[in-house]
Amino acid sequence: MTVPREIELRVNGRRIRGVVEPRLLLSDFLRHEADLTGTHVGCEHGVCGACTVLLDGEAVRSCLLLAVQADGREVTTVEGLGTPEALHPLQQAFRDEHGLQCGFCTGGILMTLVPFLERCPDPTEDEVRHALSGNLCRCTGYQNIVDATLRGARALRGEEE
Amino acid sequence: MKPAPFDYEAPGHLDEALELLARHGDDAKPLAGGQSLIPLLNFRLARPAVLVDLQRLLGLASIRETEDGGLRLGAMVRQASLERDAAVESRAPLLHRTMPFVAHPQIRNRGTLGGNLAHADPASELPAVAVALDARLRIVSVGGERWVDARQFFVGLLTTAIEPGELLVEIELPPPPERTGWAFQEVARRHGDYAHAGVAARVTLDGAGRCASARLVYLSAGDGPTEAAEAAGSLVGAHLGEATFDAAARFAAEREIEPTDDIHASASFKRHLAAVLTRRALAEATRLARAEVAS
Ligand SMILES: Cc1cc2nc3c(=O)[nH]c(=O)nc-3n(C[C@H](O)[C@H](O)[C@H](O)COP(=O)(O)OP(=O)(O)OC[C@H]3O[C@@H](n4cnc5c(N)ncnc54)[C@H](O)[C@@H]3O)c2cc1C
Ligand code: FES
Ligand code: FES
Numbered sequence: 001m002t003v004p005r006e007i008e009l010r011v012n013g014r015r016i017r018g019v020v021e022p023r024l025l026l027s028d029f030l031r032h033e034a035d036l037t038g039t040h041v042g043c044e045h046g047v048c049g050a051c052t053v054l055l056d057g058e059a060v061r062s063c064l065l066l067a068v069q070a071d072g073r074e075v076t077t078v079e080g081l082g083t084p085e086a087l088h089p090l091q092q093a094f095r096d097e098h099g100l101q102c103g104f105c106t107g108g109i110l111m112t113l114v115p116f117l118e119r120c121p122d123p124t125e126d127e128v129r130h131a132l133s134g135n136l137c138r139c140t141g142y143q144n145i146v147d148a149t150l151r152g153a154r155a156l157r158g159e160e161e
Numbered sequence: 162m163k164p165a166p167f168d169y170e171a172p173g174h175l176d177e178a179l180e181l182l183a184r185h186g187d188d189a190k191p192l193a194g195g196q197s198l199i200p201l202l203n204f205r206l207a208r209p210a211v212l213v214d215l216q217r218l219l220g221l222a223s224i225r226e227t228e229d230g231g232l233r234l235g236a237m238v239r240q241a242s243l244e245r246d247a248a249v250e251s252r253a254p255l256l257h258r259t260m261p262f263v264a265h266p267q268i269r270n271r272g273t274l275g276g277n278l279a280h281a282d283p284a285s286e287l288p289a290v291a292v293a294l295d296a297r298l299r300i301v302s303v304g305g306e307r308w309v310d311a312r313q314f315f316v317g318l319l320t321t322a323i324e325p326g327e328l329l330v331e332i333e334l335p336p337p338p339e340r341t342g343w344a345f346q347e348v349a350r351r352h353g354d355y356a357h358a359g360v361a362a363r364v365t366l367d368g369a370g371r372c373a374s375a376r377l378v379y380l381s382a383g384d385g386p387t388e389a390a391e392a393a394g395s396l397v398g399a400h401l402g403e404a405t406f407d408a409a410a411r412f413a414a415e416r417e418i419e420p421t422d423d424i425h426a427s428a429s430f431k432r433h434l435a436a437v438l439t440r441r442a443l444a445e446a447t448r449l450a451r452a453e454v455a456s
Binding site for chain 2: 046
């Protein structure tokens with residue numbers, strides 16, 4: 001039997017402690033221990049991108065990280081972006097451009113795009129498609145996701161629609 | 162939970178890590194970026210008793226320029242850092258240009274250079290690039306250290322020269338030769354996926370503008386990175402142009418690589434792709450070599 005470990009991380013600014021087995025994935029820790037079910041799990045082997053969260057500000061697959069590896073680190077999930085009353089500009093753009101249908105992929109896509117747009121605030125359509133290459137969406141056909149991203153980028157740059 | 166149970170260690174010093182690997186031998190696995198190992202754990206295709214996480218070994222995460230114009234890259238350098246580093250861009254342009262083809266941005270944020278080479282997937286870009294660049298790899302254990310040339314490091318399907326108890330710690334790249342151009346080309350179903358076919362090419366010119374030497378290294382073309390030495394050798398002494406590229410590309414694709422059928426592409430389609438990519442890569446490398454001579 002393996003020895004459970006005590007871990008403490010900051011999730012969306014909130015300190016969260018847990019006693020976990022080393023084999024617990026960060027995705028399962030977030031969903032089951034921290035009750036943050038906005039992080040979705042599709043494939044659990046790194047292919048779909050639904051589980052993408054920020055680890056110290058960088059987009060990572062939470063299904064390919066152990067919860068113990070995030071001990072002492074800062075994690076941001078989609079719940080940390082905006083609230084239903086005050087959406088993040090990128091969330092607002094997804095709503096306005098109809099950038100989602102079932103929404104299963106959306107959390108992971110938003111968490112991929114937030115650091116991307118910080119590094120590349122005025123991307124071309126091609127750059128957006130490359131940035132999204134690691135996220136699968138089975139509903140939209142991607143076009144509205146790309147449009148929403150370009151709209152969100154304009155909003156984040158402070159340009160009026 | 163997805164993975165089978167294991168113990169987890171996250172040593173803060175290299176000596177401690179080597180001690181743990183020596184003590185547990187075959188039962189232990191180093192954990193680098195986890196982007197290949199954790200999927201294997203999740204599928205229970207790997208069941209190590211102990212994981213030795215290398216993420217706290219910050220000494221293995223540095224990119225250093227050597228006095229001779231080469232580079233020393235720590236095994237734990239993240240793929241995303243290689244993609245963005247200015248020294249890598251100027252001293253190892255082939256590596257810099259290849260990085261965007263290695264998986265997806267989120268995976269490159271965690272995945273490491275050393276983990277990618279140690280995993281030795283035949284469809285992976287970095288083993289082919291390591292061979293094309295004449296990389297040397299430093300492998301250490303409690304017993305000492307040894308250097309292995311990239312050509313000897315990849316010994317078979319998902320198999321390298323690393324023995325249980327050993328750790329890959331550093332990758333040394335020699336300075337880029339003069340009058341040289343590099344190119345990387347691949348075809349994948351979706352950008353960032355493992356490729357159906359891909360090639361890393363180097364062309365070096367002599368003072369008269371003829372080919373002094375060349376190299377072609379393929380991925381997804383056998384059990385590991387696959388060199389087409391005869392095809393590359395056939396270019397030496399030639400005035401490079403479409404006819405020479407075409408002959409070399411056909412020879413490499415038909416005679417020197419061994420792609421296999423899979424659910425996405427047949428072996429003969431992969432040979433076709435390899436020939437097309439070789440022509441493109443040789444043309445690009447030659448153009449860049451000429452531009453360097455002219456500058
Ligand atoms: C969806 C997806 C797509 C991908 N696409 C590509 C692609 O197109 N091209 C590509 O090249 N890769 C691809 N990868 C793999 C990715 O590049 C991995 O990061 C890489 O293969 C392994 O590096 P890692 O640092 O994550 O190593 P880990 O997964 O941590 O380790 C891999 C193996 O190497 C061993 N190991 C790690 N470090 C050392 C060391 N220093 N010394 C000795 N042994 C060590 C581990 O024990 C393990 O057996 C993909 C991965 C995913 C999930
Ligand atoms: S659930 Fe993590 S990538 Fe699919
Ligand atoms: S909206 Fe349904 S998967 Fe993307």
